[in-house]
Amino acid sequence: MTVGVVSPYQTNFEQVQELIQENLCLKATQFHLVERRPVSPQWAQAPIQGRRLAVGDAALAYSPIAGQGIRFALSSALAAAAVVRTWRDSPADANYATQYYLELVNAEKLRHLSNINSLSSNQPLATNPAKPSFNNTALPSRVYYTGQTKMTGLYINGLIKCTEAIALPDGDIVRWLGNFDLLTMRDYCTKPLATTSLIEQLHQQQIGESEALYLIRWCLERNIISTADIKGNWELGIGTTDN
Numbered sequence: 500m501t502v503g504v505v506s507p508y509q510t511n512f513e514q515v516q517e518l519i520q521e522n523l524c525l526k527a528t529q530f531h532l533v534e535r536r537p538v539s540p541q542w543a544q545a546p547i548q549g550r551r552l553a554v555g556d557a558a559l560a561y562s563p564i565a566g567q568g569i570r571f572a573l574s575s576a577l578a579a580a581a582v583v584r585t586w587r588d589s590p591a592d593a594n595y596a597t598q599y600y601l602e603l604v605n606a607e608k609l610r611h612l613s614n615i616n617s618l619s620s621n622q623p624l625a626t627n628p629a630k631p632s633f634n635n636t637a638l639p640s641r642v643y644y645t646g647q648t649k650m651t652g653l654y655i656n657g658l659i660k661c662t663e664a665i666a667l668p669d670g671d672i673v674r675w676l677g678n679f680d681l682l683t684m685r686d687y688c689t690k691p692l693a694t695t696s697l698i699e700q701l702h703q704q705q706i707g708e709s710e711a712l713y714l715i716r717w718c719l720e721r722n723i724i725s726t727a728d729i730k731g732n733w734e735l736g737i738g739t740t741d742n
Contacts, residue, residue: 539562540559540561540565540611541560542558542559542604542608543557543558543604546558546604547597547600547601550583552579552582552583552600553604554572554575554579555568555571555572555575558571558575558604559571559575559604559607559608559611562611562615565611565614565615567611574603575603575604575607578600578603580657581596581654581657582596582597582599582600584657584658585658585659588658589658589659589660591661592658592659592660592661595651595652595659596652596658596659598651599652599654599659600659606670638694638715639694639719639726639727640693640728641691641692641694641728642688642692642694642697642725642726642727643688643689643724643727644684644685644687644688644689644724645722645723645724645725646666646684646685646723647665647666648664648666648682648685649663649664649666649672650664651664651672653672653674662674663682665681665682665723667721667722667723668721668722676714679704681718681723683704684718684723684724687700688724691727692727694715698711701714
């Protein structure tokens with residue numbers, strides 16, 4: 500069995516041995532040092548060089564205390580496979596595929612470093628800024644589409660394809676929530692629309708009542724749609740409202 504030990508002793512293995520014996524109740528003859536590496540996260544300066552991709556720890560080696568190494572190894576391997584497949588089968592999207600992978604690794608790195616810094620300073624882990632809460636009774640009577648879109652590479656059926664997606668306020672990119680295409684909200688709510696009418700249109704897509712309410716709240720909290728109840732929204736030149 501291999502056990503990882505996080506220790507403040509950088510060079511004195513005798514102190515590490517004492518730590519292991521005390522905490523794991525093992526004798527010195529029952530274990531031996533396999534290797535030693537820094538606990539701090541490490542990453543590749545260039546995850547892509549030519550047609551070579553760094554995957555897993557080669558791209559980003561998490562701190563052992565994070566417990567995220569296997570998850571990132573698998574997710575980066577799947578993403579890398581899609582990138583290579585895109586380079587081969589869809590050359591027109593090659594640049595988007597490359598950028599997709601670079602952004603994926605960089606986003607993981609920044610999130611991990613932020614959380615490690617929070618742990619080191621005894622601060623709460625980084626979270627998204629507080630968002631307004633839209634429960635069942637707080638839904639606005641009218642909403643309209645306010646999402647910001649951009650052309651970007653997305654993972655679609657094993658390839659990275661250049662397509663339109665929604666840029667969220669926290670920097671994430673999204674196109675689908677489950678099987679629902681979020682750009683459908685733009686089609687429904689280009690003009691201020693009664694929330695009840697929006698729910699009816701979602702029902703026509705075989706989306707149940709509770710799922711529709713969840714979807715609307717999710718979009719409201721991420722500014723994909725916004726309330727049209729506040730005075731002043733009518734002056735944005737969006738158009739007439741549905742009653």
